[in-house]
Every structure is written in structure tokens, then in C-alpha cells.
Amino acid sequence: MSATAPIKPIAAEAACYSTAAAILSWDQETRMPPEAARWRANQLATLSGKAHELQTSADWRDAIESALASASSPREQANAREMKRRFERASKIPTELVKREAALTSRAKGVWAAAREASDFPRFAPVLEELIGLAREKAECWGYPDEPYDALLETYERGATTALIGGLFDQVRPQLREIATAATRRSAEQQPTIPEGPYPVAAQQAFNREVAEALGFRFSAGRIDSSAHPFCTTLGPSDIRLTTRYDEADFTSSLFGVMHEVGHGLYEQGLADDDFGTPAGESVSLGIHESQSRLWENHIGRSRAFWEKWYPRAQAHFPCLASLPLDAFMRHVLRSEFSFIRVEADEATYDLHILLRFDLERQLVNGSLAVADLPDAWNEAFGALSGLCPPDDRRGCLQDIHWSMGGLGYFPTYTLGNLHAAQLFAASQAVPEIADSVKSADYAPLLDWLQKHVHCHGATIEPAEIIRLATGREPSAEAHLQHLRDRYLT
Structure with a gap:
């Protein structure tokens, strides 16, 4: 027994x-x-x-x-x-x-x-006050080594501390800003665009499903629906629900949203059903979870090899693309520009959104930033990072659902996920047969590698240990920074 x-x-x-x-x-x-x-x-x-x-x-x-x-x-x-x-x-x-x-x-x-x-x-501010107060209550119940944010961070990323994350972010901040500035300048010179469309929602849904199935998502154990904010949730063994949102002016918005959530879904579908409800059948952390979504969305979905196979299918679903060459479409896929909305940000600028949120929610929790001052603090910090000022709260401090979910301490895991995704993908591509299959848009060997090196552990070992065992190296930012430079600056 x-x-x-x-x-x-x-x-x-x-x-x-x-x-x-x-x-x-x-x-x-x-x-x-x-x-x-x-x-x-x-x-x-x-x-x-x-x-x-x-x-x-x-x-x-x-x-x-x-x-x-x-x-x-x-x-x-x-x-x-x-x-x-x-x-x-x-x-x-x-x-x-x-x-x-x-x-x-x-x-x-x-x-x-x-x-x-x-x-x-102001309509949300009183509720946010309550949420922050409740988060502080929980932190005091749990205890923490240095500051209340440590206790909240532990909820989402086992073994992480505020000092560790803050030091890492301070280390990569200058390099991320340098890459983002150069990438956006280069993209502005190229002026990438695609035909205006429209790209009907029904056609997007059909195309997204084709891609999701090709990546390995089992629709017999999951489905895709619509929501205001894309997400993946597990409703039980073999019941994984994904959502996305649609823009009839650009089909890639929903597609990359689906590929991102499929990454989460593949992780959940790769866990042991028999162990559901125990750590062996559950994901280990949001940083590892995010590594799976960012790997499939960015390292696969924004690669030329992916689109060499899937662009003809996209043209079949969206006839307005028929006269647009693949090279021009790839410039659109890899465009980089500072944008107000995190979930629509490109790879080169994305992490700056996370650094901003980490700084602000840490201040909210420790009391050095009042809730009433959040919009101004957000706009000032966003301007310092991007040179832009959000025109309204909807595109500023109200854009994300996480705080309303009580998710204080959640945001840093997105950048941890980017770092882990790059390190895992680089390790997988060191296996010749996996690298060859990815080049030919066959993703079964890559998924099998992730199942054997990441999914199989469940939550029985620390997140950092999963990365060490899978890649043979300590977790670091090196692979992610190199990936961004190779993709956007060369």
C-alpha cells in the first residue's frame, strides 16, 4: 500500500x-x-x-x-x-x-x-484597501523573515524572498531597459503592420483550436472560452479550462493568448491524475507554471519555424493575409513597442511591466504607498520605464485582475517564468532530435521532454531544483537576456 x-x-x-x-x-x-x-x-x-x-x-x-x-x-x-x-x-x-x-x-x-x-x-480604491489589509493579516499569521511581502510571495513561489527577487530585478533592470529601448527603436524604423482585417471571431476560434491541438492540448480534457482577462484554471483531473479575448483587428492577440494559456494547460494535463489533491499531482509554483506558458507562447509561437508551417493555415482562415509575404508578417509578430497593457506587451518590453508592479505592490503592502496615491505613482513609474503616461486608469493601474483576486505577491512570478522558460528551452534544444523536431514544427518530442523534466515532479521538489535537474545549471537570467538580444537586436 x-x-x-x-x-x-x-x-x-x-x-x-x-x-x-x-x-x-x-x-x-x-x-x-x-x-x-x-x-x-x-x-x-x-x-x-x-x-x-x-x-x-x-x-x-x-x-x-x-x-x-x-x-x-x-x-x-x-x-x-x-x-x-x-x-x-x-x-x-x-x-x-x-x-x-x-x-x-x-x-x-x-x-x-x-x-x-x-x-x-476611486470606485475600486476602498475594496483595494480591504484587500491589502487582509493580505497584511495573513502575512502576520504566517510570519516572515524581513517584511510582510515575503509571506505573500511564498504563497506563489516556494523558497523565494523579497530580497532575492528584488536583488534579481535590480540586476536585470538596466539590461532589460537597454534591450527594450533598442528593440522598440528598431521596430519603429521597420513600421511592421498587417492588413486591417476584419479577422472574424469564428475564424479565430477555429484557427486557435487547430494550433492548440497541434501543441498537444487535449480537448477531451479541456476547453477554451471567452473572458475579460485570459486565464487557465483546473476544475479537476482532466478538466482544464482556458479563456482568451478577441480583437477583430488583429488575430494574433487571441492566438498568442491561447498559446500562453495552452502552456499552462499542458502543464496541468501533464500532472498525475491519480495524485490529484496532493503535491505530487499539483504544480510546484507560479514561476514554473509561467515558464510553461511563456515557452509555448514566445519561444515556439513567435519563432519563424512555427510560422513557416502555420502561416499558410492562417492565410486560409483569414484571406486578407493572402498578399502579405511571410517576411512582412514576421516583422509584425516580432514588433516591439512600449504599450500600456501588460498582456499585450511584446517580449522585449514585457518584463518592465512586472518590475513596475513588483515595486508598487511591495510599497502598498509595507505601507509606504497609500492606495489613494497609486494612480499617480503608477503613471510616474511607467513614464520612467517607457517614456509614456497612461491616458486613463483603465490603461494604468486598473488593467490587471490580480489584486481583485487577492493576488498580492503574484506578479514577480511572470518574470521568473520568462527566465525559466528561456533556460528550459535552451536545454531542450541541446538535444538534437528535439531541436530538429521544433524546426519542423513537430512539438510532441518537446512536450515529452517537458513532461519528463518538469511536469513529472509535481510539487515534490523546490522550483529551483526542477530547473537545476532539467538544465544542469542554477536558475539565472542569462538565457532569457541572450534570447531577447538574439531575437530583437541581431
């Missing part, structure tokens, strides 16, 4: 509560009528509370101790150790706080959506 056998019934019950809440959250983002928001908050609070009670119960603690005592294989031991770490962390948070957070974030998402639509930050 497996050492985790006593745990699995409790883990399965807790996972049922958590995934039922995830289904309601998915529905809230895709289909729920606005007037249902108040009751939805009650539903989510109840389910989150039930899951937390189970995951901090004496039965759960005893099952973990039994697993620790009887685990024989290294994987079983690592699984049990990570379960104990999570139990101890969860036990520091009262169930009342968990329920209050679920209700608040459910309400906050609706307030944020309305404020963003109206470009009205």
Missing part, C-alpha cells in the same frame, strides 16, 4: 470543495449574470471554508504523520513532507479569515471589472 493511501480520501474531499469553488469562479468570469455576484460570494466563502477546515483538521494532521512514518520511496517522502509544510502554513490562518477572503475577492472582482470599464479608480 502507498504511504499516501490514508491521505487520499481526505485529500480528495478537500479537492472536491476547492474545485467546486474553482468551477464557480470560472463561471463568474465567463457566464455569470452580474446580479448573481452577492450569492456567489457566499457560495465561494462556504466552499473555501470547508476545504480549509479539512486541510487543517486533526485527521489530516494524523494522516500526514502516518505517511511520513511509512513513506519508503523518495517521491513518497517528498510528497508527505510538502503536505506537512502546507498543513503547518494553512493551520496558521483561521477559517474565518479564509471565508472572509473568499467573499471579499468574489465581490472585489465585480467592483474591479466595473471600475476598469469606467476607468474609475
Whole structure:
């Protein structure tokens, strides 16, 4: 009998509560009528509370101790150790706080959506005050080595600290700004563009599905829907939901959104269904998760080899592309310009968006920046990075959903994901048969390599250890910076 056998019934019950809440959250983002928001908050609070009670119960603690005592294989031991770490962390948070957070974030998402639509930050500001206050409460419950942000960061990136991330970002900031400035200047000289279209949504949906299937996403275990903000969520084993949004003036916006979310989906579909609800069947961190999405979106999706195969299919779906040569289309795909919206930013400028958010939310949490001053602080910082000033809050501090979800500490994982993606992709391309298959737009060998070197571990080892084992090197920014220089400056 497996050492985790006593745990699995409790883990399965807790996972049922958590995934039922995830289904309601998915529905809230895709289909729920606005007037249902108040009751939805009650539903989510109840389910989150039930899951937390189970995951901090004496039965759960005893099952973990039994697993620790009887685990024989290294994987079983690592699984049990990570379960104990999570139990101890969860036990520091009262169930009342968990329920209050679920209700608040459910309400906050609706307030944020309305404020963003109206470009009205003062409408969202009082709720953001509540969210930051709740985040500080959680940080005090957990404890932290240096500052409250450490505790929040640990939620999303195991083993990371604010000092470590801040030092890394300070190290790469000058190089990222240099690359972004040179890339945008070069792109402006080329003036890349594509025909105005329109690119009908139905045609985009058909093309996106073709590409997603070719990358390996199993539609028998997932689907794609529409939402205001693209995301991927797991509603259970073999139930992975992706969303995107559409722009009839540029089909690549939804395509790259889908490829990004497919990367997340492939990771979730690559985890062990039998271990669902335990660390062995779950992703290890958002930094590793983001490495998968950025690898497929950027290293594959924006490569010439990809488009040599897929551009004829794009032309078939969108006849207005028929007279545009591939070389001209590639200039559009690899265009670089400073833009206000993070999710629409190109590779060369993207990380600057993350550095800005890391600085600001760290200040919000430690109290050195007041919520009321956020729009001005955002605009000033964005101007220093890009030379642009957002014309309104919708394209400034209200553009992202994360804070309304309680996701303080989330943003740094996007840049960590970029660094890991480049390092993993470089390691995979050192295998001749994988490099050859990528050149011919056959992605099965690459996906198999990622499943064997990243997905298979679940959350049984640290994120940094996954990178070390897969690449033979410590995690670093070197491969990412070199990738940007090779793609945008040569």
C-alpha cells in the first residue's frame, strides 16, 4: 500500500470543495449574470471554508504523520513532507479569515471589472484597501523573515524572498531597459503592420483550436472560452479550462493568448491524475507554471519555424493575409513597442511591466504607498520605464485582475517564468532530435521532454531544483537576456 493511501480520501474531499469553488469562479468570469455576484460570494466563502477546515483538521494532521512514518520511496517522502509544510502554513490562518477572503475577492472582482470599464479608480480604491489589509493579516499569521511581502510571495513561489527577487530585478533592470529601448527603436524604423482585417471571431476560434491541438492540448480534457482577462484554471483531473479575448483587428492577440494559456494547460494535463489533491499531482509554483506558458507562447509561437508551417493555415482562415509575404508578417509578430497593457506587451518590453508592479505592490503592502496615491505613482513609474503616461486608469493601474483576486505577491512570478522558460528551452534544444523536431514544427518530442523534466515532479521538489535537474545549471537570467538580444537586436 502507498504511504499516501490514508491521505487520499481526505485529500480528495478537500479537492472536491476547492474545485467546486474553482468551477464557480470560472463561471463568474465567463457566464455569470452580474446580479448573481452577492450569492456567489457566499457560495465561494462556504466552499473555501470547508476545504480549509479539512486541510487543517486533526485527521489530516494524523494522516500526514502516518505517511511520513511509512513513506519508503523518495517521491513518497517528498510528497508527505510538502503536505506537512502546507498543513503547518494553512493551520496558521483561521477559517474565518479564509471565508472572509473568499467573499471579499468574489465581490472585489465585480467592483474591479466595473471600475476598469469606467476607468474609475476611486470606485475600486476602498475594496483595494480591504484587500491589502487582509493580505497584511495573513502575512502576520504566517510570519516572515524581513517584511510582510515575503509571506505573500511564498504563497506563489516556494523558497523565494523579497530580497532575492528584488536583488534579481535590480540586476536585470538596466539590461532589460537597454534591450527594450533598442528593440522598440528598431521596430519603429521597420513600421511592421498587417492588413486591417476584419479577422472574424469564428475564424479565430477555429484557427486557435487547430494550433492548440497541434501543441498537444487535449480537448477531451479541456476547453477554451471567452473572458475579460485570459486565464487557465483546473476544475479537476482532466478538466482544464482556458479563456482568451478577441480583437477583430488583429488575430494574433487571441492566438498568442491561447498559446500562453495552452502552456499552462499542458502543464496541468501533464500532472498525475491519480495524485490529484496532493503535491505530487499539483504544480510546484507560479514561476514554473509561467515558464510553461511563456515557452509555448514566445519561444515556439513567435519563432519563424512555427510560422513557416502555420502561416499558410492562417492565410486560409483569414484571406486578407493572402498578399502579405511571410517576411512582412514576421516583422509584425516580432514588433516591439512600449504599450500600456501588460498582456499585450511584446517580449522585449514585457518584463518592465512586472518590475513596475513588483515595486508598487511591495510599497502598498509595507505601507509606504497609500492606495489613494497609486494612480499617480503608477503613471510616474511607467513614464520612467517607457517614456509614456497612461491616458486613463483603465490603461494604468486598473488593467490587471490580480489584486481583485487577492493576488498580492503574484506578479514577480511572470518574470521568473520568462527566465525559466528561456533556460528550459535552451536545454531542450541541446538535444538534437528535439531541436530538429521544433524546426519542423513537430512539438510532441518537446512536450515529452517537458513532461519528463518538469511536469513529472509535481510539487515534490523546490522550483529551483526542477530547473537545476532539467538544465544542469542554477536558475539565472542569462538565457532569457541572450534570447531577447538574439531575437530583437541581431
